[in-house]
Amino acid sequence: MTPLPGPSKTVLAPKGKPTGAMKFTKTQMLISQKISQAAVRRSNALMAHIRTGINGSDFSKSAITGVDLAAGTVQP
Numbered sequence: 001m002t003p004l005p006g007p008s009k010t011v012l013a014p015k016g017k018p019t020g021a022m023k024f025t026k027t028q029m030l031i032s033q034k035i036s037q038a039a040v041r042r043s044n045a046l047m048a049h050i051r052t053g054i055n056g057s058d059f060s061k062s063a064i065t066g067v068d069l070a071a072g073t074v075q076p
Contacts, residue, residue: 002065 049058
């Protein structure tokens with residue numbers, strides 16, 4: 001049986017002091033729009049890839065182990 005990975009630890013940065021109201025320019029809004037559109041395109045591409053099926057080359061070595069799968073999925 002594959003050993004379970006150790007627990008992860010989330011480290012939060014200390015809160016900074018508020019700097020006042022934020023103002024968004026047209027340029028900043030356009031950049032944010034481009035970033036969000038790219039994220040949607042990437043998400044759609046990943047969903048399409050999953051629909052066609054995934055295989056071993058889609059995973060890094062040791063990225064997924066038998067303990068990550070549903071019971072009965074891995075045959076001894």
